[in-house]
Amino acid sequence: MGNQEIVQKLWNLCNVLRDDGITYHQYVTELTYILFLKMMKEKDNEADIPEQYRWDSLTNKHGVELHKHYRQLLLDLGEVDSEIVKQIYTNATTNIDEPKNLEKIIRSIDDLDWYSAREEGLGDLYEGLLEKNASETKSGAGQYFTPRPLIDVIVRLIDPQPGERLNDPAAGTFGFMIAGDTHIKSKTDDHFDLSQKEAEFQRYEAFTGAELVKDTHRLALMNALLHNMRGEIKLGDTLSEMGSTMKNFDVVMTNPPFGTKKGGERPTRDDLTFETTNKQLNFLQHIYRSLKANGEARAAVVLPDNVLFESGTGAQIRADLMDKCNLHTILRLPTGIFYAQGVKTNVLFFNRGKKDKDNTNDVWVYDMRTNMPSFGKRTPLTEKHFDDFVKAYQAEDRSKVDDERWNHFTRDDIRKKDDSLDIGLIADESLTMYENLPDPIESAEDAVEKLQKATSLLNDVIDELKAVEAGKDE
Structure with a gap:
């Protein structure tokens, strides 16, 4: 078995x-x-x-x-x-x-x-x-679960190395860090190529994170333990004062939670320059500030579309990101890969610069969203779907990549768009009225499941009413 x-x-x-x-x-x-x-x-x-x-x-x-x-x-x-x-x-x-x-x-x-x-x-x-658990829509756990093929592709492209400090400030069940550990073990013959001190660093210090939800934190601890990883996984809110101590990382890989702070309050940190209730924009600020300013520290962050185009504070944060970091690649992800219908997401890849100004000159955008299959239970996302993106990302000369989904924007181009990063989507060949409709078979199955639950509840009510009537007759 x-x-x-x-x-x-x-x-x-x-x-x-x-x-x-x-x-x-x-x-x-x-x-x-x-x-x-x-x-x-x-x-x-x-x-x-x-x-x-x-x-x-x-x-x-x-x-x-x-x-x-x-x-x-x-x-x-x-x-x-x-x-x-x-x-x-x-x-x-x-x-x-x-x-x-x-x-x-x-x-x-x-x-x-x-x-x-x-x-x-x-x-x-x-x-x-x-x-x-995440793949079962009934469980609710997979609403924003990061698909494993996406995690594995991100880890392959970020390419963490032995001796580097990795962090996930929104750790979930620790999937990014475990994939990073697996990647390094594959490079070092399960740490046998490392000295004892280096192997201990990998086990006890290399991989860290933070998770806000107690039960999810428990699952992360268990997951790390069973993978023989003992790095610290904090229980708490990265956007609180706790997060200000999480810094000097070589690599950050994460998929922050979507939405706003409860009640619309600001994060309780005084080290974030730009105030907003948008969680993802605050996580983005935290992430690029948590990287070592050495030109090599790097991050990959899954973010929803609103982070790319939100005006006001959003534009200021994006400008600050492109000043402090080299935002070299944006991957526009397909819809349907997360279990909440219609959620539109992206992966931002960037390196922290040695200086705090003018680090981004060119941004390359890959459109994996337009004219793509409708992903879901019947058409699962696989690593193979990323092959063309990986080829473009790793090309020695990105300008010579012959792929209509791969587009280049200069920093000046982006400034002219008021620092909006909602760029790089190709022409949609489908009829707009049918765009992003859910899979009809999955929708029908969900409807049948809901009807069965409703029928079961009605039968329970009928049984209770019959019991009451029987009691009256007696």
């Missing part, structure tokens, strides 16, 4: 919990509590876990006794001395009310082929579970 089969079996266990009213995201968090104990046993690494709460303590109990033990375990593991265990279980509570459901999940997990999982990598198994 391979990891994909194990992921599917773990995912199917969610059906056991339907009667407990547990959401997909709650299920993945619950699985994290249980899988952590199982995976520590599989890695023969249970020393930091009190003996009475190790994996075997769950398999040796049944029913109500098991449920009571599990709830106490969650409380007590949040108070242990081990920092990593403590972070995984801080404020942990269970959403499983039915003892038989908890026992079913623990027994099913114990029966899986863990030898194969160890061979393929426990970290890859856990990432597969997170990706499955």
Whole structure:
């Protein structure tokens, strides 16, 4: 049994919990509590876990006794001395009310082929579970999930090196940093080409991040741990004062959350020059200021279209970015690759300059959006879709690339457009009235699913009304 089969079996266990009213995201968090104990046993690494709460303590109990033990375990593991265990279980509570459901999940997990999982990598198994959660539109977790093919292409082009400090200020489940670690391991024979000191730097210091949402932070910690990465992942808001200490990085790769600050308030930092409630513009300011000013530090940031054209403060921030950095490439991403319909996004690639003025002279834009397939469940995005962009990006002489999607703009061209970066889209051959319509089959499937839920709710109401009527007759 391979990891994909194990992921599917773990995912199917969610059906056991339907009667407990547990959401997909709650299920993945619950699985994290249980899988952590199982995976520590599989890695023969249970020393930091009190003996009475190790994996075997769950398999040796049944029913109500098991449920009571599990709830106490969650409380007590949040108070242990081990920092990593403590972070995984801080404020942990269970959403499983039915003892038989908890026992079913623990027994099913114990029966899986863990030898194969160890061979393929426990970290890859856990990432597969997170990706499955994100790909299920019903879970809601994938609304702005960064597709793995996009992460892998960004990492390949940014090309992080051993000894560099990498950061993701909106870490999510730590996907960018884990892909960066995999990239460096592939270059260094799993760190065997490095000295002991260099290998320890890679494991403990090279990869860092910050995540605001507690449950997502927990998933990031688990993901990093299973990939043998121990760099700091802060719990908190990068746009708060905490973020002012996150700086001097060689590489930043990130997909900041979309939207505005709650309540429209400004970020609580005094080191950001331009005040705005737009989260992405504030993250953009944070990112280019967090890079080392050495001409080599670089970033790739996923941002929605509004960051490219918002006037006023937005234009000032873009001008400041192009002063402090060489904004050399913009990738206009296709719609449909994120699970929120119609979200239009881009990747900005830039290097921090040695000086603070006039670092951008030329911006190259690749249009992967216009006249592209409608991506979704039935037409998934793959790395192959990026081949032409990668070829253009890596060309020794970009001006000789023969591709209509690849266009050049000078800094003066952009100034004439009031520093708008909403540029580089080619002529749309499709009928405008049909642009960005969702896949009809996916829409029909969603409609059927909603009708089935509505029917189920109505049947519940009918059953309750019948019960009431029966009570009156008695």
